[in-house]
Amino acid sequence: MSDSQDVIGVGVVGYGYWGPNLVRNFSQSPNTRVVAICDVRAECLAKVERTYPGVRATTRFEALLEDPEIDLIALATPVSTHARLGLAAIAAGKHLLVEKPLAASRSEAEELVACAERAGVRLFVDHTFVFTSAVQKMKVLLDSDGLGKLLYYDSTRINLGLFQHDVDVLWDLMPHDLSILDYLLGGRMPEFVSCRGVNHFGELSDLAYATLMYDDKFIAHIHANWLAPVKIRQVLLCGDAKMLVYDETAVQEKLRIYDRGVTVSDRGEIYKRLVEYREGDMVAPRLENIEALAVEIENIAGTLLRGTPVIADGAMGLRVTTVLEALSLSLSRHGESVAVGESRANRHVSRKRERS
């Protein structure tokens, strides 16, 4: 670290919608210090100066690269700029935190991962939802086999959202679910994906439905939508032993775990299996009331200062981008099933066919 007091110097690029949250959390953490903020928009820098008189505000990205006090560069800029700015930061020897999704394509994401590895710097992806108390609790549950054999994941992520100009609803909203899934499943990738959607207002899809098929009949489905009159952030994750509902918008009881499941018994009859339901209590576990971004920044700081394991790294960001690219391909092919290539070498989505 550049700083003898073991405080990570941070440069934040982009002070629009998400940047202020990064800056506020980096400021509040005892392990990080915001050194400089870069934005091309004068009105954004004016806000910085009013709120954070002690932080340098600049329109020159290079000023951050050159600043020896900056250890980590955090990008909160449009997706299309991630590869270019990120590669420059890596080349300058800075650690990198990139707003989700990691890059605009799988190949860009691969390049970022590879360059960071070669340069010996750390690459983090800002998949904030992974750090919510609810998802952390879900991970503990899954790791202790608390749900039984997983059956499906179903997410409804809809609201009257901000139309983005550079990405469609798929690249805007689905990274949340893809990163949650990646985290919960320990990096396991779907084999095949399908996506249907429409663009009612312009070139970019404003609502889309994605289906992910895994090799063991586990199925994940995501409904992402910018055109809904109500805000819903609901995930169902169901196993054959227990089932849970995660409602991010709930004020209380965000996570509800139902002791409900299915019992299958073969009754000696050739043609008939008895499928029965089991119903028990519901438990809503107490969840820590902490901001997810603060937890994420502690994870990043721990990795940089003490080498503790990283949670949302470049590899996760690459896997998410790979699935996004496959989904986009399926969307353009009217929902055709698309195989998701798993190896890095395999730069193009494979033409493997789904078995019947």
Next chain:
Amino acid sequence: MSDSQDVIGVGVVGYGYWGPNLVRNFSQSPNTRVVAICDVRAECLAKVERTYPGVRATTRFEALLEDPEIDLIALATPVSTHARLGLAAIAAGKHLLVEKPLAASRSEAEELVACAERAGVRLFVDHTFVFTSAVQKMKVLLDSDGLGKLLYYDSTRINLGLFQHDVDVLWDLMPHDLSILDYLLGGRMPEFVSCRGVNHFGELSDLAYATLMYDDKFIAHIHANWLAPVKIRQVLLCGDAKMLVYDETAVQEKLRIYDRGVTVSDRGEIYKRLVEYREGDMVAPRLENIEALAVEIENIAGTLLRGTPVIADGAMGLRVTTVLEALSLSLSRHGESVAVGESRANRHVSRKRERS
């Protein structure tokens, strides 16, 4: 009518889950009278005798066909029996009400429709949801162009449901949405459909996601699921002027109409359109508190007694069955887009390809 007092004599076949509801409502209507109930299960007939001492209970279906006091036969039997029993009823000159879905295949449905037409009897399909106060109100709204240009229909129809032995979740739950859509859109059919799903416990799919693409970018999506820990019956129907949420499980305010929409303005710039949201009040209209099945039976009675227009007829049942068959085909082909043939002559699902 066989009855000089203009009361329709009804014979109900099947007294399991749904049959008792039919019998109760036919009994309460001043326009219908339950003459006989047929079931092969002795314990079901015993219940009939206890509850309705004045109604004949029989195991012989033929007894109903032969009974001159019976004008209408109502089938609440497994789907696989609809065609055989229904054709027999038609042949006996009885009007026919068939539990949804009309038949187990499109060709069966076509035969029922054609035979009823030739025999000069009326064919009704028991698409009960169409008769709910909420759907009736939605129809009035749409017919007065209250939502603007329709953008999408999204339905979540999930619960820890009864596993059916003869049909999968698609044929069990999706007829509700397909009939609601058919009614709201005035019989307009989707051009292409896709369906993905899995069968975790046996041969039949227990959860499925269907997408219906119409010729004007209107998209409909249905999530049907027997494996959910919570019961959700939620429909979003959104236009560019207003958007509504219909929650069938809500005790109050089942229907909420949001004065929210999207405004698109071209600002003289070549590459950019401004998409803006508009937010206004929400209105939950008062809904009549009537049982949908009672409304349905009044519609049937009105058609038979006074020739008033039928709402859920064989043609609707045939269209719903046609879409179900196309969805099943897509499901078996890993979600491949399947064209929905619209003409009766075209007995097989066409191989038309979706345009890019």
Next chain:
Amino acid sequence: MSDSQDVIGVGVVGYGYWGPNLVRNFSQSPNTRVVAICDVRAECLAKVERTYPGVRATTRFEALLEDPEIDLIALATPVSTHARLGLAAIAAGKHLLVEKPLAASRSEAEELVACAERAGVRLFVDHTFVFTSAVQKMKVLLDSDGLGKLLYYDSTRINLGLFQHDVDVLWDLMPHDLSILDYLLGGRMPEFVSCRGVNHFGELSDLAYATLMYDDKFIAHIHANWLAPVKIRQVLLCGDAKMLVYDETAVQEKLRIYDRGVTVSDRGEIYKRLVEYREGDMVAPRLENIEALAVEIENIAGTLLRGTPVIADGAMGLRVTTVLEALSLSLSRHGESVAVGESRANRHVSRKRERS
């Protein structure tokens, strides 16, 4: 029993709002049989004849008294008639089930209890809520000391209700809470009660607030209201170890038990105690999905046929009536604290003063 098959013959008086529910449940129970139904309104008897062809319908109450096949008379008539009709039934040697509240005054209730005791017949009061799965579960919890020291009971029982012509909102809605409290507390009575309310439309109060003070600082409060735009049936019952919320209108999770409480620690300081909160998980126990009235009738049948303990007897009905009378007195005195006499001999509400 008059019936050798050990089936209780029942005569139901009053076939208006609640009577049909009694008749339906008495009909469905294997232990009871509805012999006759009495009502002075011809249109009500016509309904009886249509729905229950096998049951005698009569306008003569005496016909029930004289009928040897009738063992139990159930009164679903206005409160003002309970004493007269009930005493006649007792005099005829019939067991008696009386719609809540037991009587229009404490003295009437005492007379009913005393006469039934002398006549050797059983007196039941139809406090149906006591038999709901939720209240039964709450009783089990309390009896195992699951909530710790009880702090308070708070009930909101409001809706746009039917205005009653013979009783005010206090006598109409509060018996539900008073019987639940009586059951949960094992018959323990409040020491002092207060009640405030208003009558906006006529002579009878249409909304009222009652407070019940017990000898150990336990406090109960009931908000009863016929003038609310939404229907709320919510009870909070809180102890210092756990706290529960019982929402009768909820479709799922009617009962939620919060592992939340208060810890008080004296820190050696003279003037200061540290009151701290403890927050843990919430559990919504699985509840049986049975109609409360069916459970109640099984309890009545068990008492009459096998001598099993009665749950809602005349003594409970008398205690509830006693509290109602004290509340009415307080209401008429602008909420003045009124002592609740506990002994039967003490026919008048005592003038004991609440200690400061």
Next chain:
Amino acid sequence: MSDSQDVIGVGVVGYGYWGPNLVRNFSQSPNTRVVAICDVRAECLAKVERTYPGVRATTRFEALLEDPEIDLIALATPVSTHARLGLAAIAAGKHLLVEKPLAASRSEAEELVACAERAGVRLFVDHTFVFTSAVQKMKVLLDSDGLGKLLYYDSTRINLGLFQHDVDVLWDLMPHDLSILDYLLGGRMPEFVSCRGVNHFGELSDLAYATLMYDDKFIAHIHANWLAPVKIRQVLLCGDAKMLVYDETAVQEKLRIYDRGVTVSDRGEIYKRLVEYREGDMVAPRLENIEALAVEIENIAGTLLRGTPVIADGAMGLRVTTVLEALSLSLSRHGESVAVGESRANRHVSRKRERS
């Protein structure tokens, strides 16, 4: 103003729970500037220095009084200090904003109001809830007679709250409802009040029920509770034409207006009036998404800079304190009805008796 640019210089006293919200909002307003913050706790001042490097942090209250750049002093200190600190600020010629409730007694409140008037400075009370979008909308509704004749106000304000050391739950939570009521009713006072409550953990009541009786049968009731497992902030305000529910914790549709009411018709019969319900649509009006405290500060700034009408002034604070004192008296007298004196001269709560 001391500042030629017409920006109000603010000194904030107390940087504990509420102070930071005041400072943040005064900082963000273009019309106000935080000059100094005073707190006796070193750790609080340390936070100030970290977050607001440009603001003077001091433990000396007098430093604020002496500072010519300070026009307005905002007190976010315990209630017991309001009178002493407030009078000193007034004596120093500063305008004053006092955290609710204005003072620990009616006489203190009167002294503050009188001194501010004599000194020619403005006295504001921080009744923040009055400035929420929902309450502002309710005021517009009432002023246009949108609810008809008002029948009742019912508030449930409960949660597992922070135990206060200097005030009971009555003085902690009820000022919110008393100020909302005062605002909605244009300063009209209740004639009589009652209050019941208990103190389970220490000297101070932790739950209390207050009833306010107005001269026209309008009744208000407040349930304030620090011992509830769930957070509820629900107000019902009902008239005979329309009824509304205001749920402060709702994410969407905080305010719902029901077109429901009561119709009374005299049918020529001497003893009987027909009370009927009317049910229509429900409307949830769109509400501005602004922080109430920001609106309040704009109102204060407008008053000081341009003389626009003040909303929450000392007179409102005095009326709220007067009702609180009467409620406390009733609480100590077991809920006895206490008359609320209206004139300032009448320093003691009158012994007027409520008419029967």
